[in-house]
Amino acid sequence: MTKPLKIVVLAKQVPDTRNVGKDAMTAEGTVNRAALPAIFNPEDLHALELALRLKDSNPGTTVNLLTMGPGRAADIIREGLFRGADGGILLTDRKFAGADTLATSYALSCAVRKLNPDLIVAGRQAIDGDTAQVGPQVAEKLDLPQITYVEEVLSYGNGEITVLRRLEHGVETVRGKLPLLLTVNASAPSCRPRNAKYLMKYKHAKTVSELQTQNADYTEFHRLRSYLNIPEWGVSDIDGEEEQFGLKGSPTKVKKVENVVFQVKESKKLSDADADVESLMKELIANHTIG
Amino acid sequence: MxxxxxxxxxxxxxxxxxxxxxxxxxxxxxxxxxxxxxxxxxxxxxxxxxxxxxxxxxxxxxxxxxxxxxxxxxxxxxxxxxxxxxxxxxxxxxxxxxxxxxxxxxxxxxxxxxxxxxxxxxxxxxxxxxxxxxxxxxxxxxxxxxxxxxxxxxxxxxxxxxxxxxxxxxxxxxxxxxxxxxxxxxxxxxxxxxxxxxxVISIIDRHLEERKIDIKSAPIIVSGGYGVGSRENFDLLFELASVLGGEVGASRAAVDAGYADHARQVGQTGVTVRPKLYIACGISGQVQHTAGMQESAMIISINNDSNAPINQIADYSIVGDLSTVIPKMIKYYRANSK
CATH class of the missing domain: 3.40.50.620 (HUPs)
Known part of the structure; x- marks a missing residue:
């Protein structure tokens, strides 16, 4: 028999940078976040699935999400609940704002320490930054080993986990003793869809801030159903040094941001007519670009 | 120090x-x-x-x-x-x-x-x-x-x-x-x-794969984007690449859509290439992509959209459908190369 696990999944709400429309940039060249749909970071969904599979095979295991962001990031917790997670915490405070990866990792690690899990699972990277730094940095701050680029859990038992890692040029099978942190690749199995039963159960799951903006009738409804309360943690709820949070705790600074401008070079426009295509090919052969 | x-x-x-x-x-x-x-x-x-x-x-x-x-x-x-x-x-x-x-x-x-x-x-x-x-x-x-x-x-x-x-x-x-x-x-x-x-972490087994697809050293790259439309349509790109002695590349959008393998991805989250000829087919030209190919010696774009950003860095932009243009290129090359 294996021991049930306490798993924390780190997840991020990100702007969907894969579908950037024309109105995504403001006239000043800054990002217009409001114009982009906010989604569950894709690789974090793979991380959630990996955690849920461990829950399926180890009865009694609990899966909790931890996300840091503004109030609307509570959507990430609800999405996780709809798919089978047991709960989640929204880490939200103005003092977290402006954090680079290091300050983000610091805040997350303080929250994880409070939750004291056996296993932390995160997506490899988020699509808005593509840095892949937060997973390893959280592990370092907690003084835990990390296993990155996990594709599959091959076995878990006796406090040890064996996983398959997908590297650029190959695969590795590695084993480690819990507690540790895994980051999960997009090549891992996709997340299961929302479950109708959980959707019904958790559709009214809300943070306190969300409840405050609602009809008072719901307060009593929520008081009787504690599983519908999504905890919000701020700086005062996690043990940490304030100077390590947010902008203050970020060693990297953005010096300059430029909207992307192409260097226009002399470009010849051609049509798809035979004559145009043939003259181009003739020129390419003549100047030995091809052939 | x-x-x-x-x-x-x-x-x-x-x-x-x-x-x-x-x-x-x-x-x-x-x-x-x-x-x-x-x-x-x-x-x-x-x-x-x-x-x-x-x-x-x-x-x-x-x-x-x-x-x-x-x-x-x-x-x-x-x-x-x-x-x-x-x-x-x-x-x-x-x-x-x-x-x-x-x-x-x-x-x-x-x-x-x-x-x-x-x-x-x-x-x-x-x-x-x-x-x-x-x-x-x-x-x-x-x-x-x-x-x-x-x-x-x-x-x-x-x-x-x-x-x-x-x-x-x-x-x-x-x-x-x-x-x-x-x-x-x-x-x-x-x-x-x-x-x-x-x-504490032990490596039990390790398999290194030789890089089978090597677009980095290819002198000619025929690359496809989301505009190619399907994995099947990529066959046309493979044909042109094989005729010209090149390799096939892809944009992130094409890889994310499952049209091409990740090993072929050119750009910020793929590989950076500097071939002597880069043919961009159905690629709009997001910086994500152009960051990885703009130093190519010659760039040809084939795109339905004459205003696609890629045209601004292309030496030649052919406005047209790749299913029309590519067969013409193959036909001319076969008939006229040594």
């Missing part, structure tokens, strides 16, 4: 291309800053490896040689790099943005509480004046596309050292010194840096 360090990856005694590219860049930065370039190599059976590193400009080579250090594993390598950096206090530290470098560098940056910028496409030296009027001389300007490639950000680490950055393979040029030079070796006492707990 305060030199530039490059972490050099090795696999069975061979130094990774990305590390040699970083040394090439590092020596340019060292010259600009009038400091030394130092390499750090961690692995097993490394004797003699310093000679190749001198050839790329390393003045000092730090070697940590121990059977337990190969293959790479996060914790012992982190302990050695952070320990050495605490002693040597580099001003700049560069890592490859490889599976290994992206596992190691964040861990090191967290341990040293210094900032790290991932996947830089350009590294320069410059001054900075912050909003409070503080002046900083000779900072490392770390330039990278952000936000899915829609903006280019310049990142700095004004107050923390080392200034750390990762760079993907192929982004910087790899160039040996014209004249051979020598340097000095510093053999590290491994046990001084690593702890027994650093070996």
């Amino acid at each position: 305060n030199n530039i360090f490059v972490y050099c990856e090795t696999e069975k005694g061979k130094i990774a291309d990305v590390s040699l590219e970083l040394l090439t860049k590092g020596r340019e930065l060292a010259k600009r800053l009038n400091c030394k370039l130092e390499a750090i190599v961690i692995g097993h059976r490394l004797s003699g490896i310093e000679k190749e590193l001198y050839g790329y400009g390393a003045d000092i080579v730090h070697l940590a040689d121990d059977a337990r250090l190969e293959p790479y594993s996060t914790l012992p390598h982190t302990s050695i790099v952070t320990g050495l950096f605490r002693e040597e206090k580099p001003q700049i530290a560069l890592f490859g943005a490889s599976s290994l470098g992206r596992d190691l560098a964040p861990r090191v940056s967290s341990a040293l509480k210094s900032g790290l910028t991932a996947d830089c496409t350009s590294l320069e030296i410059g001054d900075h004046r912050d909003t409070k009027g503080n002046e900083y001389k000779d900072l490392l300007l770390q330039i990278r596309p952000a936000f899915g490639g829609n903006i280019i950000a310049t990142i700095i680490n004004p107050d923390h050292r080392p200034q750390m950055a990762t760079v993907r393979e192929g982004v910087m040029r790899k160039e040996k010194l014209a004249e051979a030079k020598t340097g000095e070796v510093n053999v590290l006492d491994v046990n001084k840096y690593v702890r027994d707990e650093d070996f």
